[in-house]
Amino acid sequence: MDFRFTDEQRMLADTASAFMQEVADSSATRQAMISDAGYCAESWQRLCEQMYWQGILVPEACGGLDLGFVEQIIVLEAMGERLHCSPLFSSVIATLALRSVPESAIAFSLLERICAGDIVSLAHTEARPDWGSEGVGVTASIGESGWTLDGCARFIPFGHSANTFLIVARHAEGLGLFVADNNQPGVHCQRVQTMDQTRAMADLTLTNVSVAREYCLSTDFEGTLDAVLDAARILLAADQVGGARKSLELSVDYVQERVQFGRSIASFQAIKHKAADMMVKAESARSLLYAAGCIADEWLSGYSDERALCEAAAMTSAAAGEAYFFTAGSGIQLHGGVGITEEYDIQLYFKRARSTEAYLGNPTAQREVVARLLLDGDS
Amino acid sequence: MDFRFTDEQRMLADTASAFMQEVADSSATRQAMISDAGYCAESWQRLCEQMYWQGILVPEACGGLDLGFVEQIIVLEAMGERLHCSPLFSSVIATLALRSVPESAIAFSLLERICAGDIVSLAHTEARPDWGSEGVGVTASIGESGWTLDGCARFIPFGHSANTFLIVARHAEGLGLFVADNNQPGVHCQRVQTMDQTRAMADLTLTNVSVAREYCLSTDFEGTLDAVLDAARILLAADQVGGARKSLELSVDYVQERVQFGRSIASFQAIKHKAADMMVKAESARSLLYAAGCIADEWLSGYSDERALCEAAAMTSAAAGEAYFFTAGSGIQLHGGVGITEEYDIQLYFKRARSTEAYLGNPTAQREVVARLLLDGDS
């Protein structure tokens, strides 16, 4: 038991922070978020080439770094701190999905392509009625020449820039995972306009899309999907914790500067206590996040089961989602009038807090997952 | 539309406040609550003889004052302010039940006896699974010689001192309302020890109790029971609002006196803002209470239907229950160390806040009632 960063992890955190400071200041973020792609291609290229963060969870054989989940969290937290607009999250989810299906040449080569900087996106849900397997809106039917996919998937982060999709589709006997390229006939993916502009989203429509048999990576993907989504919730929580901590920092900095009634408003108890509550929530979510990272590492290495992963993900997602929304919302309040202006960044954090809190199941839904584990069945 | 007390109502409020100051100071309350009966017989007698509050809702023909629901609320609010230990609440509920059943000589004479100071208690529930008709635990069967009652009812306020019970029992075709005296064979009622000692509670056990046909006041009491309980929730909310306001007052008085860090702690923003939040909750609950009083008056006089009463009761109960618990709980916090000592009264308010909040359905349950009215069915 050692609940500290290793020296290597600490170094990675410092590097990540420095790199983000360089490529993701406020003006870079604002420029990227209103661009067509929703991210800066040059920064992405630097991230892939100089940082190689897209390779953190990729096995060495495929050209990856084969580091741990905690390392992945460290960089996502740093990115969240800066509201970085980046398809990295997508590629990491895809990596986890590819690691979870039976080994194959296709999966191997996709992992290689991820390392090369290709964007690979998991397309799995219509988010109706929920974000899990119930929400799968693509159907797959098998024929002489292979599979045919039809249907829609929504809320694919940076899907409009994806080179390749990993598509979850319902077939006669369950869920499968299929591969399709963005330029394949019948594949249509388009960015949708969203309130939070820093995490671009796309809708995917599949019309009679042919997929060769070997591009079906799994026909028994349901349980795996759940685990991959749980891992995704932890990764997202890293973004949220980073954003929550930065929201607190920006707000404390602002109130220190702001003078009213003859003194810095940071000296008012109402302000101080709000800031203290923000810190309690942010740091507690962070503790849960790191523990979830350890558990996800154990899951990746086979020491922990899906139930432990599920519990860690639900707890962390609930806490991080609430912490981010609370700190960014309170942050606006601490900023006072300027908090609601376009000019200050706190509102961008607030919007990202909302979009991430709702994504993959909101805190209420996550607490219900925890409740199920605690209260239902024989457990 | 005139949302003010009339002059008479204002006078009644002043009288009530003065009378309570006389008979229900802290030491009187503490003496009464640990007595066997849980109330002071002498004060009850004075209340009945000098104040005649037990007659407020009794029709003139039965010797009552035939005043309105708002008047009843006014005195209950004053009693709640002082944590008065009194069976009045029971008698008022019984009055409402007796006014709601078909006219009869028995009902008439019971109303007369209520005016004379007899304690008449509605015994209706085992509170499992809920406080309404589902919780009725007494069964009534009809035979040659009349009705026979068997079963239990719990949480009867001051039931151990009741002269007569109005018993809700389930018969073959629905719910009925039956009358039994406390000294009748097979009737056994005993006080139970409760965390809040200011509102004594009793359990009633009925073993093969014979009730003559004319002592069955209604065989179709289900809808009426719901309405009577809704009215009871509003009456209870009066107690809660009184207690909430007093909790605030006691706490503000305390923090004004208490000096720490060289100044009255009432000057600290954390304290002031807590007090402000307490006031917002208490006064808002009070506004809902008075509106509910008006609506209950309309219901009594036939202008409003049970749905309006139900909505008003659920809203008021939810708000008053929360306001009381919040103000009394925060009141302990504002008192600091002495708040948790037996010596100071704020802890008595806190216990009464809890017991009243849970009684007849907690705020969550009441909000669900509101949600049903708003969201379900065609409404």
Added chain:
Amino acid sequence: MHLRFTAADEEFRAQVADWLSENLVGEFAAVRGRGGPGDEHCFVEERKAWEQRLAEGGWTCIGWPEAWGGRNASIEQQVIFNEEYARAGGPGRVGHIGETLMGPTLLAFGSDAQKKRYLPGIKSGRDLWCQGYSEPSAGSDLANVRTRAIFDEPSQRWRISGQKVWTSLAHESDYVFVIARTDPQQKSHKGLGFFLIAMDQPGVTVRPITQLTGTAEFNEVFFDDAVCSAEDIIGEPGDGWKVAMGLLGFERGVSTLGQQMLFQTELDEIIRIAKSNGSAQDPAIRQRIAEAHIGLRAMRFNSLRMLSGVADDASLGREAMIYKLYWSSWHRNLGKLAMDVLGPDAELLLDGPYELGRLQSLFLFTRADTIYGGTNQIQRNIIAERALGMPKEPRGTAT
């Protein structure tokens, strides 16, 4: 104490409803339900024309004395008017600052000449007003006003210089009322004056503030030797604080009932969506919708108690002080509830580049509710000090 309106009041209600349904047609049909908070930038020309139509019908300033063109309407009638106005979808009133703030201030503190000069323009819907209180360095701290007013003896005019901020409708207004420092020696709330200033002059510049919604509701207003005649100060130099504090009292009045009707339409919309997309079956959403409903009813009864108190003894009671804190917190929660009811679709805009749906605007704009017009923190100070008699904090330098 009772909640029923008299027959006469109900007749008045019918009269209002009839007039509105006859007049909110044609050119005005499009502005039904538009122009409220968060939507102030829309249909401005139509809403200006609407002010004059209202005035022609005798429906502006109905609470004013008859001598100044009002109806001397009772509190009940004002409540009814505001309720029916909102129910009919009457558009956000561009004239509301003149009608509910400037007018009552003039009536209470203005000279006869000032009343004659300004009240008719407000009454007729011709002159629009905005308010100049907050400053960049004095957001919550009105006493810290730095805008200066210097009396120029030769021209017998005041010359105003400084900057105001968070001024809504500034770019549409004809006049602004401004608190400015007349005595630079005096600190805090002493030495302030209350000035009425024409917007259309070289010394006044308006700059919109773009908000998190992408739209601009508020403005900065710069005064650079703006002029104001000697007759256009209310009271004496040095009376500004007294006048301003009186004016803050007018902010809480019958218009709150109309505001609540707008809130009700928002809540109704949320309930409609919840029923249609299934979230009405989510227990947590049910609790929150019920809580919103209860909160809105409490707000209404708080207002009625407050208004009944006004009728009673002409002073605003305890309830008045909780109003801003209550509605702004409630409304902010409603914005979040709207998002959670919309579910995943809450993120999707109507269109690019940043066209928000109504509930998205609600969500984002309500974050301003707990800030402008006195933050929640300031409101709690006011409640604690004025309603509960708790001491002010010591002034001093933080360490």
Added chain:
Amino acid sequence: MHLRFTAADEEFRAQVADWLSENLVGEFAAVRGRGGPGDEHCFVEERKAWEQRLAEGGWTCIGWPEAWGGRNASIEQQVIFNEEYARAGGPGRVGHIGETLMGPTLLAFGSDAQKKRYLPGIKSGRDLWCQGYSEPSAGSDLANVRTRAIFDEPSQRWRISGQKVWTSLAHESDYVFVIARTDPQQKSHKGLGFFLIAMDQPGVTVRPITQLTGTAEFNEVFFDDAVCSAEDIIGEPGDGWKVAMGLLGFERGVSTLGQQMLFQTELDEIIRIAKSNGSAQDPAIRQRIAEAHIGLRAMRFNSLRMLSGVADDASLGREAMIYKLYWSSWHRNLGKLAMDVLGPDAELLLDGPYELGRLQSLFLFTRADTIYGGTNQIQRNIIAERALGMPKEPRGTAT
């Protein structure tokens, strides 16, 4: 960063568990799970004997240096010991103030003579300690201490007079450590001394404080010319504040993990009841149980981060400061949750006159959690000032 314990640690865990299961029998079987906060008044004699049994087994003061009888146990081992102790139902430690507060203070600030005089008695479980910090007029404001210490030259002893309050276990203790004013000219935190005083003397009187639970957990302690030898002051007169502040740091340590195990048994009990009485199907209760579970896990990981930080650079990190606020708020919410899970039966006592059930005690006693040892308000001040670097409030007189 990983959560797994090493094989050696797991072996240590087994050793602790075995010893406890062999020793928590016979006379000690009855005290399993008893004597925690809110229950301190029970089984005191048995728990005193238990301290000595623990000491014989070498299980007191395991984190102390071996030179003073400890095991110099690693943080991991201390975590494990506390977890296993709580898991086995080890009773509330009457010796905990000596072991976790007095001992570390002596080790850090005491003279060699003082260490020799006092550490063995703590280590062996013979001497029980209590703490004398708070005073009636200085609850949250330690600097405002009024208890006086006057050095009597002829007898070469200090004479202590004054009153302390909220002293738990005072009536059972052999010694008390006290902050008292050595220099009456000095205000605030200057001029204080830190004294070690024997309880068994005529100048010391203990009076229990009856709480809202009807039981007495805390005491008032009156000093009326109580004596204390010249050697029994830690550091110099005037060093008291420094010593006291150091001591406050020791309050947050590995014992938090044990505390959390107790919380876990409370939560488990609540879950058990919820499952058996059907409230586990109530959506609102489900949310709150899940929240309690998440909160408790967060508390654990907060502690582990804090402890790892201690091992790292010997200073308590940001996480340490949030601990008291976090656990006390969590625990208070748990008390309310317990009542709501019990439903209507929550009101019913075990017996008259006022015998509370375990969860009722929890509910009532947890109201004290957010007050003693620094109120939540004080904790937030500390977090804001020390962890976030925000300025202190100006001192001054309220107006």
